[in-house]
Amino acid sequence: MTNEEILGALAEIVNEVAGVETSEITPEKSFVDDLDIDSLSMVEIAVQVEDRFDVKVPDDELANLRTVGDAVDYVAKTT
Amino acid sequence: MTADVVVTGLGATTPLGGDVGSTWDGLLAGRSGVTEITEDWVDRYELPVRIAARLAVEPGDVLKRVEARRWDRCEQVALIAAREAWEAAGAPEVEPERLAVVIGTGIGGALTLLQQDDLLENEGMRKVSPLTIPMLMPNGPAACVGLEFGARGGVHAPVSACASGAEALAWAWRMLRADEVDVVIAGGAEACITAIPVAGFAQMRAMSRRNDDPAGASRPFDKARDGFVLGEGAGVMVLERAEFAAARSATVHGRLAGIGTSSDAYHITAPDPDGAGAARAITGALRTSGIEPSDVGHVNAHATATAVGDVAEAAAIRSSIGDHPVVTAPKSVLGHLLGAAGAVEGMATLLAVRDGVVPPTRNLTDPDDDVKLDVVTGKARDVELTAAVSDSFGFGGHNVALAFARA
Numbered sequence: 241m242t243n244e245e246i247l248g249a250l251a252e253i254v255n256e257v258a259g260v261e262t263s264e265i266t267p268e269k270s271f272v273d274d275l276d277i278d279s280l281s282m283v284e285i286a287v288q289v290e291d292r293f294d295v296k297v298p299d300d301e302l303a304n305l306r307t308v309g310d311a312v313d314y315v316a317k318t319t
Numbered sequence: 320m321t322a323d324v325v326v327t328g329l330g331a332t333t334p335l336g337g338d339v340g341s342t343w344d345g346l347l348a349g350r351s352g353v354t355e356i357t358e359d360w361v362d363r364y365e366l367p368v369r370i371a372a373r374l375a376v377e378p379g380d381v382l383k384r385v386e387a388r389r390w391d392r393c394e395q396v397a398l399i400a401a402r403e404a405w406e407a408a409g410a411p412e413v414e415p416e417r418l419a420v421v422i423g424t425g426i427g428g429a430l431t432l433l434q435q436d437d438l439l440e441n442e443g444m445r446k447v448s449p450l451t452i453p454m455l456m457p458n459g460p461a462a463c464v465g466l467e468f469g470a471r472g473g474v475h476a477p478v479s480a481c482a483s484g485a486e487a488l489a490w491a492w493r494m495l496r497a498d499e500v501d502v503v504i505a506g507g508a509e510a511c512i513t514a515i516p517v518a519g520f521a522q523m524r525a526m527s528r529r530n531d532d533p534a535g536a537s538r539p540f541d542k543a544r545d546g547f548v549l550g551e552g553a554g555v556m557v558l559e560r561a562e563f564a565a566a567r568s569a570t571v572h573g574r575l576a577g578i579g580t581s582s583d584a585y586h587i588t589a590p591d592p593d594g595a596g597a598a599r600a601i602t603g604a605l606r607t608s609g610i611e612p613s614d615v616g617h618v619n620a621h622a623t624a625t626a627v628g629d630v631a632e633a634a635a636i637r638s639s640i641g642d643h644p645v646v647t648a649p650k651s652v653l654g655h656l657l658g659a660a661g662a663v664e665g666m667a668t669l670l671a672v673r674d675g676v677v678p679p680t681r682n683l684t685d686p687d688d689d690v691k692l693d694v695v696t697g698k699a700r701d702v703e704l705t706a707a708v709s710d711s712f713g714f715g716g717h718n719v720a721l722a723f724a725r726a
Binding site: 257258259279280281283284287290 | 383384385388445446448449450453
């Protein structure tokens with residue numbers, strides 16, 4: 241899966257969970273500061289990411305995924 | 320002179336309509352909101368009750384998709400009604416610290432609890448939503464509305480079963496009279512039409528089993544009554560200190576003139592058959608409002624259509640006010656909105672005073688001999704009113720009476 245494909249799928253998840261427009265979901269955006277996603281939604285996003293990409297997102301890893309790009313890189317690295 | 324409490328905005332979503340106007344029109348027309356339950360759980364559990372009063376407008380059709388996803392149905396209806404009320408009040412400019420929310424519920428987020436339990440059972444712990452707790456907590460509707468409007472003067476959630484909505488309005492009245500805040504968004508919300516509440520209420524023999532005649536099932540004060548019909552919805556008012564409303568030239572629909580609360584300490588669910596506790600609540604509402612019994616022209620009855628409750632309430636009305644008020648029983652068309660009932664019915668009481676018209680009680684064809692009240696049947700009745708009382712009672716022995724009067 242290319243990083244672009246991962247970003248597209250991640251954007252769908254974030255849109256589904258938090259209602260953020262997919263066009264807003266770009267690598268440099270911070271989940272919390274830019275996209276206004278709270279910690280509860282981040283847990284939901286993590287569960288959906290795990291299912292979608294067949295990866296594990298432990299809590300301590302989740303805490304490191306500050307930006308959308310961090311999440312894309314994490315998925316690319318672990319798949 | 321202690322400041323009056325006035326009502327400046329109304330909002331509702333009920334089995335009769337998705338807003339106040341359609342709900343009030345439905346009440347005046349005596350149009351039933353009761354229908355057959357179409358979900359498969361009725362058959363799956365062979366429930367003896369197969370009717371309910373579903374919302375006329377699905378919350379998901381009104382809210383943004385993510386709102387519908389993040390809030391339990393009970394919170395959704397509160398939010399919808401609160402938005403309507405707030406807009407109708409002209410979106411008052413008020414210091415956040417002088418704005419409070421009081422929204423009660425009887426059950427809270429039961430649907431979420433059940434859905435998440437299913438997920439836990441079938442798909443395991445990791446599929447349980449991190450929103451489970453905020454969605455199921457009974458203060459959720461109040462908290463949701465408090466967030467929406469940035470209320471920092473207090474967010475409260477009275478929980479007193481079917482008196483919760485009325486108790487929320489009483490609570491708002493107390494806050495405003497005490498000058499704690501200037502504006503309160505107050506009401507009740509309920510949305511728990513699913514198998515377990517139906518089964519539980521049915522096991523109490525509290526619900527009508529007139530499944531072959533949904534519109535004729537809820538029969539308050541009628542000899543042939545056989546229990547209530549479960550409903551869902553929300554009613555929310557914007558209440559203000561009269562001075563504050565006057566200073567911003569708000570449109571005033573009327574006053575919440577006084578409130579009375581009492582408790583039966585008789586039985587966990589059965590009302591005191593003499594209606595003594597209910598009568599004390601009504602008398603309290605008259606005392607705090609300074610309204611004489613002779614000035615009460617109308618009573619919006621709690622009357623759920625249970626055998627004991629309706630007669631006890633009738634006795635309470637007669638002993639505390641007299642047999643002169645024009646009475647209506649809105650649950651005949653709305654069904655029983657549990658924690659929202661007192662708020663929606665309080666709204667109907669206020670509108671009756673404002674518009675000088677009392678809605679009919681549907682299905683009352685053969686009045687119980689022990690009722691002995693002037694209950695409106697057939698069609699709405701024009702009555703010049705200066706003051707009216709709304710009764711609400713809840714399992715646990717909670718009694719709340721609200722006295723509404725002209726502005």
